[in-house]
Amino acid sequence: MTQLHDLDAHAQAAALRAGEVTSVELVQHHLDRIDAHAGGLGAFIAVTHERALRRAAEADARLAGGDTAPFLGVPTAFKDLTATAGVTTTMGSALLRDQVPETDAHVVTLVERAGFVSLGKTNTPEFGLSSYTDNDLIGPARTPWDTSRTAGGSSGGAAAAVAARLLPLAPGSDGGGSIRIPASACGIFGFKPTRGRVSWGPDGNDWSGLAINGPLSRTVRDSAALLDAMAVPMPGDVRHLPAPAQPFTSWVGRDPGRLRIARWSGTHLPGVEPSADAVAAWEAASRLLESLGHEIVDLANPFPRELETQFNVIWPSGVASAQLPAEAEALLRPNTRYWRHRGLESSAVDLSRALSYLEQATRSVVTGLEDFDAMLTPTLGLPPQPTSWFNESGDPVEDHRRELLFTPYTGLYNMSGQPAASLPLHWTGDELPLPVGVMLAAHQGRDDLLFALCAQVEAATPWGDRVPPIGSPTA
Template identity: 70%
Template sequence: MTELHDLDATSQAELLSRREVSSVELVRHHLDRIEAHAEALGAFITVTADQALAQAAEADALRAGHEATQFLGVPTALKDLTSTAHVPTSMGSAIMRENVPTTDAYVVELIRRAGFISLGKTNTPEFGLSSYTDNDLVGPARTPWDPTRNAGGSSGGAAAAVAARLVPLAQGSDGGGSIRIPSSCCGVVGFKPSRGRVSAGPVGSDWTGLAGDGPIARTVRDAAALLDAMAHPMPGDLRPLPDPDIAFTDWAAREPRRLRIACWSDPYLPGIETSASSVAAWEEASRMLESLGHDVVDVVNPFPPELEPQFNVVWSSGMAAAPVPEEAIPSLRANTRYWMARGREASGVELARAIQFLEATTREVLASMNSFDIWLTPTLALPPQPSEWFTESGDPTEDHRRELLFTPFTAVYNMAGVPAASLPLHWTEATPDTPSLPVGVMLAGRPGEDGPLFSLLSQVEEAAPWADRRPPGPWTS
């Protein structure tokens, strides 16, 4: 018999619709799994069990009255960077341990409006700054495929929770790869939408144009469904995309047309090499896309290395602008203080020039690549790494260098504002010393063309399904 937690959110919603399970039963089942496994994986910072069960009872009452949305009563989780009213939201920082917002992020309101029930706040690094998840609250998030290795960041807790079947899908956010990186490390689907697709309101801001919320799931159809819930602008958004004319779940059910796909596996930064496992995953994906009838063309990485220092000016300025009291700065982690100090060194003129450089340069890249529908690259240059690998030097400058060695592919898509997804298409061979580890590949589309990208993702999933692959360990039972 298939266990409830082995079903994706769409299948769980179907059970609820047929009254074969109640929302209270479904939520309690996942809360029991969180109690049993979340601490070992560092998946959650806060669990909202009482609130979730109360909402599940309300969902069951609405279903009894035939007032149900499709996903009414299905469990999910929210990233601890995301403002959630009356729920502790620490942003991964010990200095924010007691922070309890009074306002929901608009994306939280939309997810709740779609009927999903959050079971808690997932683990994230301090202020979401790093490509690995670790903090002074609950420690690192770990990939269920090998808990000695980090789940990636900054949505590491969300990806670990989805991979370990603690929730069927979860909300994440991505400013430089923070959905796709942990999705690769944990063997799940991570989708970064186009710039402006998901609102940062009412209290958040996307002044950099880099960050946005998106779904993490085990199946493409679930990722599309969660984005359907999220993708609605609110008045006052800085650069909103309108509600899509066609639902992303409908796009995911469509066969894609024949596509022209550009492929590269070399990082845009000199001195960084792509690991053999990442290249193997990319080569397998390239062959698969050709077998599906698409035109696959090898090209030189079109992004210039000059983007990276300008990206750092924008990234660090955001941290420098955070409302952290001066007396609290010594309590921040070394990596956070590093980015804050770099941001404080940048002048307003330097920041304006950096933003203009990112915009002009990525516009030039997009124009030069306009004959291609899709881009294919590895998601990461390395497989999942131990948490201590990132920080063992004790030098934040070295930590940053290692993060670049780990993830030199993802941030350029944030700079360009295009939709991009990591798919779990490859696993390394197990050895006596190392278990099999997931290795993602990344597919990106043109700006605003999230829907056609979902069509391709579904086609790839059908050709090489992954959802039944379970990580070893106690969380598989």
């Protein structure tokens, strides 16, 4: 029997419109599941029970009055890097455990304008700096496929919640893979849009061009709809993209045509190779795409090694720029201090050179890929790792080395600005199967084509019937 939490956001919205369930009932159902399962998953830093039920009651009144917001009354939650007015926003840091913003981030305004009801704040690593989710507030986020293993990061809490059916979908953010990494680790769909596709709004900024908000969901159509809600340009956007000519949801189910797809599994990092599971997932995806009529062409990884060095100048500059009193340093996690000190060691000239190199090098790569419509790689180098694996050594340098082993592919598309998605097409053969994603990317501005391709893959090999132990009908 289909349960409310098994429905995707589209189906939940349809049930609300048909009067089969009220928003209060739907929200309470998900709050009950959060109360039962979120603690074991480390999925939420804060759950806003009373606020959510109040908003749900308001949604029911609006539905009765004929309000046409497309997802009115459907639950979601915001990553705890995202400012929400009147709700604690810690950014995953004990330093900010009591921070309560007075205004919403632009993405919150847009998602709530579409009718979604937020149930709280999802777990994230301190300042979103790592590819796994752990902090000194509630600890690690865990994949519902095996709770001894990481959910990935930095949108790990959001991905764990969606995979475990605590939410139908959730917005995340991605500066080096932070949507696609946890999507792969949790066995769901995650989509990083083209650079500039989602505005940072009047209070945010996109100084490095690396990070962007995007959707995590169990179905391609839900991600397309959430991006439709978020892809609203704002005056003053530095990297302005016009509103899409057609909704991204209109591309779901559209034939993408016969595409020429470049593929590689090698990394741009010496000594870093994908696991057998990652290669098996990539090979199976290649065969599937060929069976759908696409041309698959093998290439060597076209991205240069030096990108990693220059990325590591840019990445820590944001946290290094924060004005913190000396006593606040002691409240930061060791890895945060490591990245902060690395950022402080770089000069303005170093940063300028790094930004210039990224633009020039990725422009050359993308130009060389012009004859292809899409690109296929593994999403991650490894399956989800034990939660302790990333920081058991106590050495931030070793921790960073392990992050490179885990995620050598995703950050390249943040540097180039291309849209990229992780698809849950493969599981390991272990007693507790673990999800292993594959990544499809397209050229800048072709989010629409990428949605069409991902939806075609989903239709050919549906993944919705794969339910983790937490999320199953008996859980």
